[in-house]
Amino acid sequence: MTLRFNNISKNFTVNHQPMTVLKDINFSLQPGELVAIIGASGCGKSTLLRLAAGLDQADRGTITVNDAEMKGLPPQISLVFQEPRLFPWLTTAGNIHLGMEQTRLTPAEKDQRTHHFLAMMGLTDFADAYPHQLSGGMAQRVAIARGLVAGPEILLLDEPFGALDALKREQLQDMLLTVRRQSSLSILMVTHDVEEALYLADRVIIMSPKPGRIRAIHPVTLQVPRDRTDSALQLQRRQLCELL
Structure with a gap:
């Protein structure tokens, strides 16, 4: 493109x-x-x-x-800002999952993509953590994963x-x-x-x-x-x- x-x-x-x-x-x-x-x-x-x-x-x-x-x-087109801009009430997995809100993927496909990007970013062990529990580098990885997850x-x-x-x-x-x-x-x-x-x-x-x-x-x-x-x-x- x-x-x-x-x-x-x-x-x-x-x-x-x-x-x-x-x-x-x-x-x-x-x-x-x-x-x-x-x-x-x-x-x-x-x-x-x-x-x-x-x-x-x-x-x-x-x-x-x-x-x-x-x-x-x-x-x-996806945009990732300088600050992670994560939703504090959502977990790591939830914030990544949000990147697919406007797609036509099935719930199973969305879950599969979420797990894939958690693994890619080295965040699998922090899937249920909230933004305040993440380091700055982890939070930015979540933001990048959210930008990539919709393909x-x-x-x-x-x-x-x-x-x-x-x-x-x-x-x-x-x-x-x-x-x-x-x-x-x-x-x-x-x-x-x-x-x-x-x-x-x-x-x-x-x-x-x-x-x-x-x-x-x-x-x-x-x-x-x-x-x-x-x-x-x-x-x-x-x-x-x-x-x-």
């Missing part, structure tokens, strides 16, 4: 004055691709994901899915590991790579971490602020699987930092 942004611009009103948040955004997410978006705070990265999820509308331009203009909340073709990730410590962040980055290997999922990911972008992505989009524009699109040509300590990765990291 191809997601395409065509001349997208978005304005907000701040203190009764119009403010252009995004201007002339053009790029596409190809089937099976992971694209990371980096840039300074305020350059419209999260707004771009909200537009792609159908939670907001562009003021100019179109977003297409397989060349058809996107309208409403597309069922093929989306495109996953949108808004800084999903930004609030975690370095060890948990690396563990969830590797988990995301495992999910990619096991599916044909396309992923559009916002991050502030240049190294994370290079470790995970096929391409990196560098944005500049006021208004938010695409400054450069950097193809990541590093060998897979990647090593965080690889000198080639660190060289590209320095190159991208110079563009930010």
Whole structure:
């Protein structure tokens, strides 16, 4: 499934004055691709994901899915926020199960998928735990499982590991790579971490602020699987930092 942004611009009103948040955004997410978006705070990265999820509308331009203009909340696209946003009255299994509320799966199929993603995320022993009983890393795994359980073709990730410590962040980055290997999922990911972008992505989009524009699109040509300590990765990291 191809997601395409065509001349997208978005304005907000701040203190009764119009403010252009995004201007002339053009790029596409190809089937099976992971694209990371980096840039300074305020350059419209999260707004771009909200537009792609159908939670907001562009003021100019179109977003297409397989060349058809996107309208409403597309069922093929899931969005995972920076905070887990779990329902406190639901268990781990219940929060994951909720991701299939709008599907036509049978109760047995929903239970099977829930158990599958509990196992994939290493959460089987915490299936009956409530959000307040989970660590930050566990809660984020629940949120990602909820985003994946309905079988989306495109996953949108808004800084999903930004609030975690370095060890948990690396563990969830590797988990995301495992999910990619096991599916044909396309992923559009916002991050502030240049190294994370290079470790995970096929391409990196560098944005500049006021208004938010695409400054450069950097193809990541590093060998897979990647090593965080690889000198080639660190060289590209320095190159991208110079563009930010």
